[in-house]
Amino acid sequence: MTTPTPPRTLLRIGVGFVVTGGLLASAAVPASAAVAIPAAGAQFILTNMMPVSGPPTPAERSAGVVAARTIGYSVQGRKIVARLYGSPDATRVSVMIGSMHGNEPGGVPVAKRLEKLGAPNGTAMWVIRNLNPDGARSNTRQNANKVDLNRNGTYLWQAKGISREYYPGPSPASEPETKAYISFLESVKPDVVLIYHQHGNGVDSYRQKNAGLTQGLAARMKLPVKSFDCLGECRGTLAGWFNTSQAGAALTVELPAKVTTKRVKRWAKAARWSIGYVPDVNR
Numbered sequence: 001m002t003t004p005t006p007p008r009t010l011l012r013i014g015v016g017f018v019v020t021g022g023l024l025a026s027a028a029v030p031a032s033a034a035v036a037i038p039a040a041g042a043q044f045i046l047t048n049m050m051p052v053s054g055p056p057t058p059a060e061r062s063a064g065v066v067a068a069r070t071i072g073y074s075v076q077g078r079k080i081v082a083r084l085y086g087s088p089d090a091t092r093v094s095v096m097i098g099s100m101h102g103n104e105p106g107g108v109p110v111a112k113r114l115e116k117l118g119a120p121n122g123t124a125m126w127v128i129r130n131l132n133p134d135g136a137r138s139n140t141r142q143n144a145n146k147v148d149l150n151r152n153g154t155y156l157w158q159a160k161g162i163s164r165e166y167y168p169g170p171s172p173a174s175e176p177e178t179k180a181y182i183s184f185l186e187s188v189k190p191d192v193v194l195i196y197h198q199h200g201n202g203v204d205s206y207r208q209k210n211a212g213l214t215q216g217l218a219a220r221m222k223l224p225v226k227s228f229d230c231l232g233e234c235r236g237t238l239a240g241w242f243n244t245s246q247a248g249a250a251l252t253v254e255l256p257a258k259v260t261t262k263r264v265k266r267w268a269k270a271a272r273w274s275i276g277y278v279p280d281v282n283r
């Protein structure tokens, strides 16, 4: 696979980062680039200004895609894409994230199954197959900067991880993949977000926002309810950030190691149930 080159506008925006925050100190800067300096504190301007790709391609359209949005680029420049299914104007909105740790691909076939089934009637369903395409490429938990994206979030971030494997990065939301999910989720305001991991084999009740969602999803998936406490306190996780700053509920799903076609079908069906179950918080 070739590494896509981020659009030229991305580089220009990157210049602003060098000037204001030094976040992209090593970014290659074309000599002729026009420098638009973002306001101080506009820390997520990089992903906020990502192009929303226009109408879906003919192939995507025939597969039921209503819109396809590039929500950001990985460290190595791979696109992170969210595809919308269902009703673009629906207030009942879900986001399904197939994978966040590169060596935990079990949720990707669930995401693809959801794409095939489409959104439940009257709802909007965004599917992100993979938030960490570099990690998937190298079969590593972390992104290409060796950062654990599920410790790099802004909520309760701390500088020291419990081990190298959980390196939280140099600062909260330092990674482009983290910025991408924050900007995206803030913009689409989902009622429910499901994030698939492996292979803890359980639906997470740790600081759950909606106990009925946890219980109902676990029962339908035929997985136990478990509290995944990150060996102490979860810091910098996607669910922790979303559940404390956004109106909807995010739920971490730890799939088992063994993924079969039958299980994928069951898990996708359960995910679609969750969309109708949760309250419509952004009506």
Ligand SMILES: [Zn+2]
Residues within 6 Å of the ligand: 100, 101, 104, 150, 196, 197, 198
């Ligand atoms: Zn994981």
